[in-house]
Amino acid sequence: MSDPTAEPPLERSEIAWRKSSYSGPHGNCVELARLSGDCIGVRNSRDPQGSVLTCTRAEFAALVRDIKSGCFDSLML
Template sequence: MRWRKSSASNPSGDCVEVAGLDGGAVAVRNSRDPLGPALVYTRAEIAAFVRGVRLGEFDDLT
C-alpha cells in the first residue's frame, strides 16, 4: 500500500493521507499518526465526498 498526501498540505506535513486498497476501497489516515487507525471508504463514498468538496459544500469548515 502506498500512502499519498496532497501537494497542498501544510508546510509541517500534517495532513490527511490516502491509500488505495486491494479490492478498490480507499484508506484515510492522519499523517501525524502513521501507526494509528485508518478509516476505510468505498470508491463511491470517496467520489461523493470529492464531488461535495468541488461544489463548495464544505467551504464553511475551512
C-alpha cells in the first residue's frame, strides 16, 4: 500500500539538474538532482535522457565522505 503522505514522483521535465563547477567544456561529467522524497538522482550529462541512478541522501553523503577520505583511491591505480 502506498503512503498517502508521500510526495508524488517528479516528471523528468520538472527535475533541476546541477553540474559541478569543475566540469570541463566537453560535458563529460555527472549531474545531480534532488528528486521526490529523500532521493538524489545521478545521471551522465552526455545522455540526459538515459538512466538515472538513485540513492537516498544518507547513501549519497556516505559516498561523498568515502571519496573524500580516499576509500576509492586504489581504483585509480
